[in-house]
Amino acid sequence: xxxxxxxxxxxxxxxxxxxxxxxxxxxxxxxxxxxxxxxxxxxxxxxxxxxxxxxxxxxxxxxxxxxxxxxxxxxxxxxxxxxxxxxxxxxxxxxxxxxxxxxxxxxxxxxxxxxxxxxxxxxxxxxxxxxxxxxxxxxxxxxxxxxxxxxxxxxxxxxxxxxxxxxxxxxxxxxxxxxxxxxxxxxxxxxxxxxxxxxxxxxxxxxxxxxxxxxxxxxxxxxxxxxxxxxxxxxxxxxxxxxxxxxxxxxxxxxxxxxxxxxxxxxxxxxxxxxxxxxxxxxxxxxxxxxxxxxxxxxxxxxxxxxxxxxxxxxxxxxxxxxxxxxxxxxxxxxxxxxxxxxxxxxxxxxxxxxxxxxxxxxxxxxxxxxxxxxxxxxxxxxxxxxxxxxxxxxxxxxxxxxxxxxxxxxxxxxxxxxxxxxxxxxxxxxxxxxxxxxxxxxxxxxxxxxxxxxxxxxxxxxxxxxxxxxxxxxxxxxxxxxxxxxxxxxxxxxxxxxxxxxxxxxxxxxxxxxxxxxxxxxxxxxxxxxxxxxxxxxxxxxx
Ligand code: QV4
Ligand code: CA
Numbered sequence: 001x002x003x004x005x006x007x008x009x010x011x012x013x014x015x016x017x018x019x020x021x022x023x024x025x026x027x028x029x030x031x032x033x034x035x036x037x038x039x040x041x042x043x044x045x046x047x048x049x050x051x052x053x054x055x056x057x058x059x060x061x062x063x064x065x066x067x068x069x070x071x072x073x074x075x076x077x078x079x080x081x082x083x084x085x086x087x088x089x090x091x092x093x094x095x096x097x098x099x100x101x102x103x104x105x106x107x108x109x110x111x112x113x114x115x116x117x118x119x120x121x122x123x124x125x126x127x128x129x130x131x132x133x134x135x136x137x138x139x140x141x142x143x144x145x146x147x148x149x150x151x152x153x154x155x156x157x158x159x160x161x162x163x164x165x166x167x168x169x170x171x172x173x174x175x176x177x178x179x180x181x182x183x184x185x186x187x188x189x190x191x192x193x194x195x196x197x198x199x200x201x202x203x204x205x206x207x208x209x210x211x212x213x214x215x216x217x218x219x220x221x222x223x224x225x226x227x228x229x230x231x232x233x234x235x236x237x238x239x240x241x242x243x244x245x246x247x248x249x250x251x252x253x254x255x256x257x258x259x260x261x262x263x264x265x266x267x268x269x270x271x272x273x274x275x276x277x278x279x280x281x282x283x284x285x286x287x288x289x290x291x292x293x294x295x296x297x298x299x300x301x302x303x304x305x306x307x308x309x310x311x312x313x314x315x316x317x318x319x320x321x322x323x324x325x326x327x328x329x330x331x332x333x334x335x336x337x338x339x340x341x342x343x344x345x346x347x348x349x350x351x352x353x354x355x356x357x358x359x360x361x362x363x364x365x366x367x368x369x370x371x372x373x374x375x376x377x378x379x380x381x382x383x384x385x386x387x388x389x390x391x392x393x394x395x396x397x398x399x400x401x402x403x404x405x406x407x408x409x410x411x412x413x414x415x416x417x418x419x420x421x422x423x424x425x426x427x428x429x430x431x432x433x434x435x436x437x438x439x440x441x442x443x444x445x446x447x448x449x450x451x452x453x454x455x456x457x458x459x460x461x462x463x464x465x466x467x468x469x470x471x472x473x474x475x476x477x478x479x480x481x482x483x484x485x486x487x488x489x490x491x492x493x494x495x496x497x498x499x500x501x502x503x504x505x506x507x508x509x510x511x512x513x514x515x516x517x518x519x520x521x522x523x524x525x526x527x528x529x530x531x532x533x534x535x536x537x538x539x540x541x542x543x544x
Contacts, residue, residue, distance in 0.1 A: 013378045026362040032117050048258060048298040049337055051382050052239045054137040057085030058426060059376065059443045060433045060449050061385045064346045065090050065105055065407035068121035070418040071140075072129040073150065077420075080136030082440050083447045087133065088141045088242050088384065092116050092126055093229065094162045094175070096150040103413040104404035105346070109244065110150035110212065112160040114229035115173035118416055119161060119406075131405035134268040137241035141276065146226045147245040147258070148212035149173055149183075152193070165511040171213055182222050184214040201288045211250050217253035223316075227260035229468035230275075237265045240276025247281045254279070258297060278382070282354045290484070295338040299382060302339040303354045304332065309343060309374065313367045313479060315463065318363075321479050322459035328380035339442050341381035343371045350403040362431050363387055369438045370477060370535055373501070374440040377475045377537065379454050383446065385439060388431045438533055439502035448539045449473040456491045460484075465526070468492070473539035478527040490538070494519040499537035502531075514544070 015141050051060065061084050063071050073088055079087065095118055096110040097103070103366065108119060116123040130140050154168035160270040164175045171180040188207035190196045195207045208214050216222055246254065264273040277298025283291045284303055292298045308331060312319045329335055347353030349361040360368045375383055391405035406431035420428040426432035433439055452470030459465040463479035474490040494517050498505040503512020515538050517523040527534050 046343065048240075048277040048321070050274070051086065051139070051141075051276045052264065052269055052273055053085030053139055053201075055083075056447055056450055057083055057137070058387055058446045059084055059383045060086045060139075060141065061387050061388050062088040062342075062346065063090075063434075065108075065389060065415065066120065066387075066418060066430075067415055068125040068129040069090075071120075072132040074418070075129075075133035075136050075138040077421050078435065079133075079138045083173075083444050084138060084385075084434070086139030086141055086239060088143060088418055090118070090120055091143045091145050091244075092118050092120065092233070093145070094118065094160055094164060096154050096163055096501060097159045097413075100160075101404045103409060103421075104407045104529060105406045106352075106404065109145055110154065111145050111148070112150060112166045113162075113164055113173050114225070114232075115162045115164065115175055116232075117162040118492075124312045127236055134237050139276075140237070140317065141242055141278075142230075142233050142238050143239045143244060144230060144241040145244045146215070146217070146229075146456050147248045148209060148214050149178065150213060151211045152213055153211060156421070168213065176216070176225050178222070178225070182216055182219060184216045187216070188214070198287050198289075204289055205248055205250050206355060209245060214248070217249055219259070223253065223257050223260070227257050230257070231260070231262045234275055235263045235265060237268055239264060239269065240278070243277060243279045243298075246279035247283075247289050251297060252354065254294070255296055278426055284354055291334050291338075294475070295334060297338045299338055300334060301345075302333050302341050302349075302381060305339070305341040305375075305381065306343060306345070306348060307354065307356060307358060309371050310360045313360060313371045313374075314358060315479070316358060320461075320464040321465045322461050324374075324465065325459065326455055327378060333380070336380050340383035341375060341385055342384040342386060343375055344386050345384075346388075350388065350393075351400050352403060360379055361386075362433050363393065366533070367479075368433075369436065369533055370443075370479065372439050373442045373475065373535060373537065374477065376439075376446045377469070377473070378450075379452075379469065381510050385434050387434045390429045390431055413512065437504065438501050441504055442537065443539055444541070445473050445475075445500060448541050458486075460486075460490050471540075473537070474523075475537040476525045476527065478529055478531075478534040479532075483529060484525065484527045484534075487522055490517055490523050491521055492517045492523075492538065492540075493543075496544045497543045498544055499536045500542050501535055501537050505544065509542055510542075 055369055091108045094112045094115040095108045098107045116126050135138055150168050156167040156169055158165050166173050171183050184206050190203050190207050193208055195203050261275050279294050279298055279300045281291050281300050282303045294300050344359050344361045348355040360371045384426045389407045392402050394401045416428050418430045421427050449469030449472040452472045456468040464478040464484050468474040468491045471491050474492055478484040497515045498510030499513040515523050
């Protein structure tokens with residue numbers, strides 16, 4: 001049995017499940033054995049690819065650095081009513097508290113232990129949020145930092161979010177407890193103890209990522225502590241995890257940890273439902289470690305999607321929107337069922353991680369709205385919308401000097417609440433992209449067209465494209481520097497539809513452009529390149 005499980009891990013280096021199954025079938029002749037292995041593959045693998053969203057909801061929002069109390073309110077007043085399926089929250093566990101720089105956002109990626117008090121709130125507030133979001137059909141996904149603890153230079157004392165004592169010098173974290181036996185330094189073969197060369201998979205997994213104390217996840221004891229932490233959250237009602245820094249952990253160690261996770265709490269989820277797992281692996285090509293080593297364990301973040309979409313909408317390197325006719329696997333991305341996609345994330349929007357100048361963010365709002373709409377209209381992947389805070393961006397020679405700045409805060413460093421303005425936007429530096437009309441309405445579009453095929457593609461061989469989703473929705477983009485005036489086959493039933501980009505349907509009236517679809521499914525679109533939003537989207541529920 002053990003050796004079988006080991007073989008399974010080795011064989012599942014393929015991206016797609018059919019391939020995995022056939023490899024297994026070829027190498028194991030016994031019939032009952034085949035059935036067992038098939039079950040094991042589907043049970044341990046596929047189930048964790050399911051985001052477990054409720055009511056046919058299809059998009060997740062990352063409420064980066066939000067307080068638990070604000071997320072709970074947002075679930076009830078906005079996310080539930082507008083069809084968002086879930087929230088990725090910032091790390092809930094105890095983390096280091098830093099003075100210089102003062103309270104950077106990234107202090108939360110330096111765990112001190114697994115007590116549940118953080119910059120976003122305490123355990124009671126966390127529990128209240130999980131309950132209230134679940135009650136309105138919105139899932140919570142936890143950002144789990146399990147590769148490491150704080151930086152080796154993190155000192156000693158009680159400068160931690162729950163006030164627990166720890167010593168980075170002695171590698172002593174008594175609340176878990178972890179001691180120096182539980183870290184990887186003996187395995188790391190670099191002079192500095194840090195990862196020095198991403199071309200060497202051993203050091204990427206066994207050495208310190210930017211000086212962060214690297215956990216020995218091959219130890220049963222360490223796996224147990226990590227699984228206990230995750231299980232506590234599952235029992236509280238979370239639907240799954242964004243697992244941080246997976247490139248830096250061995251797939252076999254992750255398989256062992258995921259295998260220990262409880263089923264989801266059946267107060268809110270069906271019996272036997274597995275936690276959704278999506279793993280952060282930045283793979284833009286050119287390194288020995290690829291996303292393929294992780295796709296059998298759960299979904300994986302597709303960073304190529306974010307990087308390429310930015311270049312396309314910016315029209316850099318001769319890229320054109322018309323080239324996206326084969327968007328998805330056709331562009332060398334991982335298979336659809338394995339991917340989590342996004343236009344930007346909390347790292348690359350400020351030059352961390354796979355950040356590059358091509359990444360589109362709220363700072364380039366016109367192109368950003370188009371790119372997010374493209375992502376939400378397209379069937380590829382589980383989609384994640386970013387929701388940011390503003391900071392004093394100050395770029396010198398391509399590097400943002402203020403890329404460390406934390407969320408809107410009071411003088412003592414505590415995070416400010418998110419105030420909602422009368423026009424439904426957010427105040428106090430919270431950007432709330434997920435509330436922008438164009439983005440909110442495209443989340444609804446994605447729910448309405450769920451399960452429908454990509455259809456009725458049209459392009460002008462430049463940057464004007466259109467596509468539909470069966471007979472449920474249609475979207476048209478003009479990213480050229482000239483006007484667009486075309487008649488297209490939408491595949492939609494005849495009638496008058498309200499464009500959900502320039503406005504929306506309110507009761508029986510439309511606050512934006514109206515689109516007339518004839519009995520033959522054809523409709524006329526005029527989109528000026530100078531429009532505030534040079535794209536148009538209609539769907540079954542926007543019919544007047
Ligand atoms: C500094 C020096 C090191 C030195 C160390 C000694 O730079 O050379 O060895 O001190 O102690 C911060 C600082 C970094 C500092 C480190 C440790 O920026 O300068 O090292 O802390 O004190 C976030 C930030 C990092 C931050 C980290 C921990 O992005 O800047 O480091 O949090 O606070 C790769 C990975 C990928 C990763 C991405 C950023 O493959 O997994 O880099 N992305 C995830 C998260 C990301 C987070 C981490 C991983 C780490 O999305 O937000 O890093 O949990 O591509
Ligand atoms: Ca590691």
